[in-house]
Amino acid sequence: MVNVAVMGYGTVGSGVVKVILDNNDIVSKNAGDKVNLKYVLDIRDFPGDPAEKVITHDFNDILNDPEVDIVVETMGGTGAAYKFTKAALEAGKSVCTSNKELVAAYGLELLQTAKEHNANYLFEASCGGGIPIIRPLMTSITGDEILEITGIVNGTTNYILTQMGECGMDFDEALKGAQANGFAELHPEADIEGYDPCRKIAILSEIAYGKAVDYNDIYTEGITKITADDIKYAKSLGAAIKLLASSVKTDKGYEIMVAPYLVGPESPLYSVNGVFNAVFVKGDMLGDSMFYGSGAGSLPTASAVVGDVVDLAKHLGTNIMKIWDEEKLPLVPHDEAVNCFFIRVNEADKEKAAAAFAGAKEVKAVVDGEAAFITGPMKECEFAAKVNEVPVISCIRSRLA
Amino acid sequence: MVNVAVMGYGTVGSGVVKVILDNNDIVSKNAGDKVNLKYVLDIRDFPGDPAEKVITHDFNDILNDPEVDIVVETMGGTGAAYKFTKAALEAGKSVCTSNKELVAAYGLELLQTAKEHNANYLFEASCGGGIPIIRPLMTSITGDEILEITGIVNGTTNYILTQMGECGMDFDEALKGAQANGFAELHPEADIEGYDPCRKIAILSEIAYGKAVDYNDIYTEGITKITADDIKYAKSLGAAIKLLASSVKTDKGYEIMVAPYLVGPESPLYSVNGVFNAVFVKGDMLGDSMFYGSGAGSLPTASAVVGDVVDLAKHLGTNIMKIWDEEKLPLVPHDEAVNCFFIRVNEADKEKAAAAFAGAKEVKAVVDGEAAFITGPMKECEFAAKVNEVPVISCIRSRLA
Numbered sequence: 012m013v014n015v016a017v018m019g020y021g022t023v024g025s026g027v028v029k030v031i032l033d034n035n036d037i038v039s040k041n042a043g044d045k046v047n048l049k050y051v052l053d054i055r056d057f058p059g060d061p062a063e064k065v066i067t068h069d070f071n072d073i074l075n076d077p078e079v080d081i082v083v084e085t086m087g088g089t090g091a092a093y094k095f096t097k098a099a100l101e102a103g104k105s106v107c108t109s110n111k112e113l114v115a116a117y118g119l120e121l122l123q124t125a126k127e128h129n130a131n132y133l134f135e136a137s138c139g140g141g142i143p144i145i146r147p148l149m150t151s152i153t154g155d156e157i158l159e160i161t162g163i164v165n166g167t168t169n170y171i172l173t174q175m176g177e178c179g180m181d182f183d184e185a186l187k188g189a190q191a192n193g194f195a196e197l198h199p200e201a202d203i204e205g206y207d208p209c210r211k212i213a214i215l216s217e218i219a220y221g222k223a224v225d226y227n228d229i230y231t232e233g234i235t236k237i238t239a240d241d242i243k244y245a246k247s248l249g250a251a252i253k254l255l256a257s258s259v260k261t262d263k264g265y266e267i268m269v270a271p272y273l274v275g276p277e278s279p280l281y282s283v284n285g286v287f288n289a290v291f292v293k294g295d296m297l298g299d300s301m302f303y304g305s306g307a308g309s310l311p312t313a314s315a316v317v318g319d320v321v322d323l324a325k326h327l328g329t330n331i332m333k334i335w336d337e338e339k340l341p342l343v344p345h346d347e348a349v350n351c352f353f354i355r356v357n358e359a360d361k362e363k364a365a366a367a368f369a370g371a372k373e374v375k376a377v378v379d380g381e382a383a384f385i386t387g388p389m390k391e392c393e394f395a396a397k398v399n400e401v402p403v404i405s406c407i408r409s410r411l412a
Numbered sequence: 413m414v415n416v417a418v419m420g421y422g423t424v425g426s427g428v429v430k431v432i433l434d435n436n437d438i439v440s441k442n443a444g445d446k447v448n449l450k451y452v453l454d455i456r457d458f459p460g461d462p463a464e465k466v467i468t469h470d471f472n473d474i475l476n477d478p479e480v481d482i483v484v485e486t487m488g489g490t491g492a493a494y495k496f497t498k499a500a501l502e503a504g505k506s507v508c509t510s511n512k513e514l515v516a517a518y519g520l521e522l523l524q525t526a527k528e529h530n531a532n533y534l535f536e537a538s539c540g541g542g543i544p545i546i547r548p549l550m551t552s553i554t555g556d557e558i559l560e561i562t563g564i565v566n567g568t569t570n571y572i573l574t575q576m577g578e579c580g581m582d583f584d585e586a587l588k589g590a591q592a593n594g595f596a597e598l599h600p601e602a603d604i605e606g607y608d609p610c611r612k613i614a615i616l617s618e619i620a621y622g623k624a625v626d627y628n629d630i631y632t633e634g635i636t637k638i639t640a641d642d643i644k645y646a647k648s649l650g651a652a653i654k655l656l657a658s659s660v661k662t663d664k665g666y667e668i669m670v671a672p673y674l675v676g677p678e679s680p681l682y683s684v685n686g687v688f689n690a691v692f693v694k695g696d697m698l699g700d701s702m703f704y705g706s707g708a709g710s711l712p713t714a715s716a717v718v719g720d721v722v723d724l725a726k727h728l729g730t731n732i733m734k735i736w737d738e739e740k741l742p743l744v745p746h747d748e749a750v751n752c753f754f755i756r757v758n759e760a761d762k763e764k765a766a767a768a769f770a771g772a773k774e775v776k777a778v779v780d781g782e783a784a785f786i787t788g789p790m791k792e793c794e795f796a797a798k799v800n801e802v803p804v805i806s807c808i809r810s811r812l813a
Contacts, residue, residue, distance in 0.1 A: 030555045030697050040622075041554035041734070135552065141698045143552035150551065151536065151544035153442035154431045154718030279704055282683045287700075296431050297542045297715035299688075300705030303680055304698065314698040317555030333442075 013042060013324045016050035016073040018095055019086030020062060023109045023136070024051070026313030027083055028062050031320070038317060042324035049079060070095050074102055081323045083316060084108040089116050100124045100132060105327065107319035109136035109312050115210035115226050118217065122334045129328055133319040138211040139164055141311030142304035143318070144290045148218050149333050155294030157219040161257040164211040166286035166307040167202035168234050168254045170194045172242075172271075173284045176251060181239045194286060204233035205254065205269040212256035215290070216267055218333070219258070222340035224267065230345040232270040240378050241405055244355065247377045250275045250411055253283070264341040266348045273353050273385075273409040346392035351411070355383045355404040367397045385409050414443060414725045417451035417474040419496055420487030421463060424510045424537070425452070427714030428484055429463050432721070439718060443725035450480055471496050475503055482724045484717060485509040490517050501525045501533060506728065508720035510537035510713050516611035516627050519618065523735045530729055534720040539612040540565055542712030543705035544719070545691045549619050550734050556695030558620040562658040565612045567687035567708040568603035569635050569655045571595045573672075574685045577652060582640045595687060605634035606655065606670040613657035616691070617668055619734070620659070623741035625668065631746040631792075633671040641779050642806055645756065648778045651676045651812055654684070665742040667749045674754050674786075674810040747793035752812070756784045756805040768798045786810050 015031065017024050031038055031048050039045045050073050051062040073079050074095075082099040084106055086092040092113050096106050101124060108114065113121075114134045125132040135145045139162065148157075163169050167189060174185045186203065189195035201207045213226040234254050245252050250273040258267045274281050279301045283289040288306025293299055305311035322331075354371075356364045361382035365371065371384040381404065386394070398406065416432065418425050432439055432449050440446045451474050452463040474480050475496075483500040485507055487493040493514050497507050502525060509515065514522075515535045526533040536546045540563065549558075564570050568590060575586045587604065590596035602608045614627035635655050646653050651674045659668045675682050680702045684690040689707025694700055706712035723732075755772075757765045762783040766772065772785040782805065787795070799807065 026697075034555055034557060034697065037557055038555050141695075142701060143548040146552045147544040147548055150723060151547045151719045152715070153722040154435055154439050154715050156435060156438055276683070279683070282677070282680070294542075294715060296427075296435065296711045296718075298706045298709075298712050300543060300703075302701075302703060304701030308699075310697045311699050314553070314555050314695060317697075318552045321554040322551060 012045045012047050013080050014047050014049040014078045015081045015083060015320060016052065016079050017048065017083040017085060018052040018070070018073070019084065020051050020053040020055070020057065021085065022309045023312045023316065024083070024085035026309035027085060027316050029310065030313045030317045032061055038321060042321045044324060046320065046324060049076070074098055079104055080327055081320055082106045083320065084110060085316065086110070087112065089113050093117055096121055097124060100128055100130050103128045103130050105131045105323040107133040107316055107323060109316055111137040111207070111210045111214060115213050118214065119223055119335060119337065122332055125332065126330045126334065129330055131323055131326060131330060131332055133322060133332065135319050136312045136315035138214055139288045139290055139302065139304070140166070140306040140308065141314045142288060142290065142302050142306065143315070144215070144302045145218060147302065148215070148292070152292065152294055152297060155296045157292065157294055159257070159259045159293040160212070160215050160219055160290060161255050161280065162208070162212065162215065162288065162290040163253055163280055163283050164256050164288050164290065164306060165202055165208045165254060166288055167195045167199065169283065169288070170286045171203070172234060172237070172252055172254065175237065175239065175242050176246070179239055179242065182235060182237055203235055205231040208254060208256035209269045212258050212267060212269060216258040216265065216340060217335045220265065220340050221335045222338050223335060224340050228342055230268045234271050236405065237271055238405065241407060243377050244353070244383060245273055247375055248273065248411065251281055252407060253280060255280070261343060263347065264343040266343045268345070268348060270408055273407055273411050275411045277412055278410065346390065348391050349388045350391065351388055351409040352386045352394055352406050353383065353409045354386065354406045355381050356401060357404065358382050360401055364401045367401045385411065413446045413448050414481050415448050415450040415479045416482045416484060416721060417453065417480050418449065418484040418486060419453040419471070419474070420485065421452050421454040421456070421458065422486065423710045424713045424717065425484070425486035427710035428486060428717050430711065431714045431718045433462055439722060443722045445725060447721065447725060450477070475499055480505055481728055482721055483507045484721065485511060486717065487511070488513065490514050494518055497522055498525060501529055501531050504529045504531050506532045506724040508534040508717055508724060510717055512538040512608070512611045512615060516614050519615065520624060520736060520738065523733055526733065527731045527735065530731055532724055532727060532732055534723060534733065536720050537713045537716035539615055540689045540691055540703065540705070541567070541707040541709065542715045543689060543691065543703050543707065544716070545616070545703045546619060548703065549616070549693070553693065553695055553698060556697045558693065558695055560658070560660045560694040561613070561616050561620055561691065562656050562681065563609070563613060563616065563689065563691040564654055564681055564684050565657050565689050565691065565707060566603055566609045566655060567689055568596045568600065570684065570689070571687045573635060573638070573653055573655065576638065576640065576643050577647070580640055580643065583636060583638055604636055606632040609655060609657035610670045613659050613668060613670060617659040617666065617741060618736045621666065621741050622736045623739050624736060625741050629743055631669045631671070635672050637806065638672055639806065642808060644778045645754070645784060646674055648776055649674065649812065652682055653808060654681060656681070662744060664748065665744040667744045669746070669749060671809055674808055674812050676812045678813055679811065747791065749792050750789045751792065752789055752810040753787045753795055753807050754784065754810045755787065755807045756782050757802060758805065759783050761802055765802045768802045786812065
């Protein structure tokens with residue numbers, strides 16, 4: 012018997028309990044041993060709930076119980092979650108989590124702690140919800156040099172952008188709708204400002220490239236400035252606007268960035284809509300691949316967490332995780348990163364813009380009194396300098412062919 | 413040092429050698445030990461080739477060399493490939509392969525042989541080329557009951573159907589083009605008649621559901637009857653025609669089938685074009701997911717094979733594969749399987765068709781003198797009986813919403 016404790020009985024934690032209880036035969040068969048839910052840690056009580064009898068309010072019940080082999084951390088944050096995870100690993104218990112803040116901030120340290128104690132720290136659910144992506148990067152795409160990872164890894168912003176595209180709404184209206192439908196939080200900054208995908212691309216880059224990435228070093232732009240008119244232009248170009256978290260190997264280092272982009276139908280990311288997520292991976296041998304699925308939600312995320320529980324159960328007492336180096340991944344400074352840009356200007360500034368962005372391709376204006384262009388590849392600092400010369404109505408990075 | 417022998421120096425085998433040699437640092441780091449190419453078995457010589465010095469013409473050189481830990485079988489077929497694989501496993505060497513014929517025909521036996529000798533038999537590259545799908549099913553989606561697997565798992569037919577869609581060609585012309593471009597073989601029956609995807613969906617079903625599937629029991633229909641007019645109708649319906657290899661859990665057992673279907677843009681499979689492959693997986697907790705990438709080609713397939721080599725190197729002396737039961741998976745007899753059907757009839761037969769397929773929805777005819785319908789869900793035997801009453805010009809199964 013393998014005993015599991017779940018810490019935090021919120022959206023994901025309750026999903027984990029449901030998967031372990033409802034699919035116990037499947038989970039136990041795959042784990043090679045009976046998987047038993049022994050504790051659920053929460054400050055609340057849950058009378059009448061399936062977890063009622065195993066609820067504890069004291070982490071020490073879990074820590075000091077030698078029968079607990081696996082701890083699931085679905086508390087979120089970097090306070091108690093860090094303290095409890097660290098203590099559990101030091102006690103030789105394996106831990107898995109859906110907590111990307113914690114992994115992005117303390118992942119390397121916790122992986123090392125796990126290794127020192129012959130335990131494991133797994134976090135498949137921290138990126139892309141239910142989508143298997145971390146384990147495939149660790150155990151399948153192992154003959155390739157990875158050249159690029161680009162993800163739509165935030166369901167809230169993808170839902171908002173999809174709604175804007177389908178209904179012609181402005182951002183504020185779409186955000187309110189997302190909040191009303193439970194797809195955005197009351198305090199949605201972590202999503203709409205891109206902080207959440209920033210942490211996820213940091214984690215994915217560390218795994219893919221084997222060196223440390225500080226998410227504070229990643230240029231991050233959210234979707235709050237995208238307007239209904241921008242979407243109109245995107246459609247007229249046969250494109251969609253997507254918040255991409257991307258990490259690309261270049262001659263000068265790695266360009267990691269979170270920002271909205273125009274994406275065309277030749278990209279498999281173009282048709283990733285609503286709350287779905289997808290991670291595009293390019294290997295030097297494999298070529299293009301993509302992993303698609305539910306990026307959030309209680310049960311899909313729990314599915315990934317329980318996948319980790321099964322893996323932990325199969326590897327009790329053996330360390331299996333690839334650990335990245337403490338050395339920092341060499342990043343291209345944001346100013347030096349190269350992008351193409353879609354820009355809208357007032358018709359009066361058309362000549363000026365054409366001169367400033369020499370070689371830019373003019374595209375059809377779909378708002379009266381405007382002109383629009385897509386520039387060739389240019390450095391971010393060059394673009395910023397030009398925008399000082401020519402006032403632009405809006406600009407969005409472009410991956411259109 | 414881990415010593416590897418590659419058997420068969422054709423398209424995939426030469427790719428495997430290239431990945432092992434060109435990415436040796438990455439491969440060795442991921443394997444945790446230096447990966448050394450010790451032999452390449454082929455009947456030919458390759459003067460001036462990177463493999464020249466390790467070529468052998470005698471399988472016994474590999475079999476009798478105790479230093480060879482891992483054997484890569486990229487010979488194809490079920491003759492010598494079977495004999496050599498079996499002998500290597502019996503000698504305690506681990507084997508990996510891209511050979512779906514062999515896995516579909518002898519997979520269970522070879523997995524058991526591997527287990528008896530503390531070795532492993534891996535075949536990630538047998539389904540979906542470079543796409544990681546078998547390992548994710550084995551090691552990631554382990555908390556779910558899998559409810560459906562539907563794949564576009566044959567690049568040749570997907571390329572032909574994509575060409576027909578883009579250029580309005582008829583099947584014969586598109587096939588000739590595919591042959592000229594190297595995307596179809598001179599004897600293309602295994603692809604265009606669906607035999608290849610049939611073997612792949614058998615393997616994927618065995619892994620997902622844990623019971624044996626004889627590919628001879630799977631109803632298999634190719635794409636040879638699809639015409640330019642069918643494609644015209646598909647487009648008018650906003651749909652694409654895709655050769656789907658599908659395996660769906662129903663109340664009455666598993667419906668496994670290979671056949672062309674109308675697929676709409678609400679399906680993530682709709683935008684899988686050209687030689688790309690994708691496998692859609694639905695779990696009871698995970699919901700919808702999809703794995704997308706290069707389904708064929710020397711290097712993408714080799715990437716998957718070398719992923720297996722790394723996994724084998726990490727697990728020498730330990731059996732890691734989940735083995736399915738000898739007991740057969742209960743299949744729904746083809747006659748009892750339920751589908752919707754798109755049908756074209758002569759305008760003169762319109763009333764008759766409307767009466768026979770009561771409840772079918774009429775759709776716009778795009779060929780003069782015709783009428784067209786999409787039926788509701790009906791049993792294959794019922795549909796076959798109706799087609800005896802009403803002569804149809806063509807019929808294609810439909811997954812349109």
